[in-house]
Amino acid sequence: MSDIKGPPPLNESQRSLGYVVPNTRSLQSEHDGASCDVAVVGAGPAGSAAALVLARDGWSVCLLERGSYPGSKNMYGGVIYPRVLDGLLPNWREDMPVQRWVTRRATMVMTETQSLTLDYRTSAWGSPPYNGATSFRPELDRWLAGKAVEAGAVLVEATTATGLLRDPSSGAICGVRTDRPDGDLRARIVIACDGVNSFLAKEAGLYKNLDPSNYTLGIKEVLSLPSKTIEDRFGLSPGQGADFEILGCTGGIPGGGFLYTNLDSLAVGVVVRLPELAASARRPEELVTELKAHPGIAPLVRDGELIEYSAHLIPEGGLDMMPELVCDGLLVAGDAAAMCLAAGIWLEGVNFAIGSGAAAGEAASQALASGSSNARALAGYRDRLESNFVLADHRKLRRAPHLVLSKRMQLSYPQLMCNLMEGVFTVENPSPKPGLTKLVLREAKRSGVSLTELLSDAWTAFRTFG
């Protein structure tokens, strides 16, 4: 195959990868020893973006999804930043499923009884080019996978990839096993977009070690409320949405909380780091119940009727936990490669999945055109990630997860900031008002933070976010 220079025209048997009709539950029918050029595992945002790019370049692509349809297995907090699609699907604004356009973004710090909110609103985000939108994953992922199918990818639903196929002589990956009878799917390249647990990346040996402290569990409730009630409570016009990120609401377990507005429901939940969750012996859903009962949140969620409870893991370690990204015949993208950017007030995974999936698709396309699919031919993937936002943002925010999940950020600072504001705003006449410096020193001491720590964290924060 080494003499192939560009994407070969598809022949009839490649075009009609008819064996993938889901209810036949069989994947047989091979072409030149390969059922397709590329097998993409997982029709989440990463997989669909990769499949879309490859299908457009004319390669035969099989997109495997274990759910009965794309998105059915997927949950997230609720806000997508879709401008990453501008290059890939310039007309995304016409038909992407949107609940509300986010025009209000608030960061809240809280203690058991207090809360302090930095609240930013702009109507500009409510019109093109837009910024963030709330959207349901079962709708969003299905839509994006549909775009890959329109471009010519073959979507195989209700099919789990159960392992990797390797070439017996070279050891290179040359396809996947699936849970269908006769379910081996041979491919010149496999792209693992199989999400946070990525058993394919692990089987390929791309993860050196598995440290649970790099992972958080997200637990979420969706609460039904009339859209008018949501607009009144959050001060929104029809179509506009709000996005709240919360620190200090997880009972001392490193993590955070969120509250997002859909059209006629709210998404409320927490994200907590695994080892500390386990050590605390707290029930995950109780943490959500506590957040909903907080005086700063309760009036916003009151009378919301629970319509869906869900849970999912997040890779939070960023750059420090990323696996090797390629080996012979395999690329890894999205959460499977820990591309999710989760740093406190940032929880962006879908756009990073799309960005990395598209880059993986481009690199695979280039390798196929060169006639090789070994690790060297696929190395262009990392270069693409380095030159687009994916690894640049991860590098910039490398220290953020550690900082945001540190004990001082989780417990001491929310307390310090809330007490400080309480001190500033409490009128204790006939006593005169205390000076601000005195207040800061008093509250720092009360929350057990030394001046050195305060300055050192401020410096880290400046270097991280500045």
Added chain:
Amino acid sequence: MDAGVSFEDRMATVEFTIAPDAHIVVDGDSCRGCTTKACISACPAGLFVPTSDGGVLFNYEQCFECGTCYMVCNVAGAITWNYPLGGHGVSFHRS
């Protein structure tokens, strides 16, 4: 508070298509010696239940397929974890 929402009510909002076979298998013998029993409190679906003889009872049917249990378990071989047969298991709609 949401005193009305019991754990069962929560789980009743989730759709599951139950696969014929268990995708996660827990080895009760390994669990008897486990000191943390971390799975019991951490599993968001509450699928691990302690037994009176110091073991753990597990039911796979209402699983989110999240992976928390194998991540928090420190006993090698106690949990054998796979995804359910394609098209089975949890389905989300509004998440």
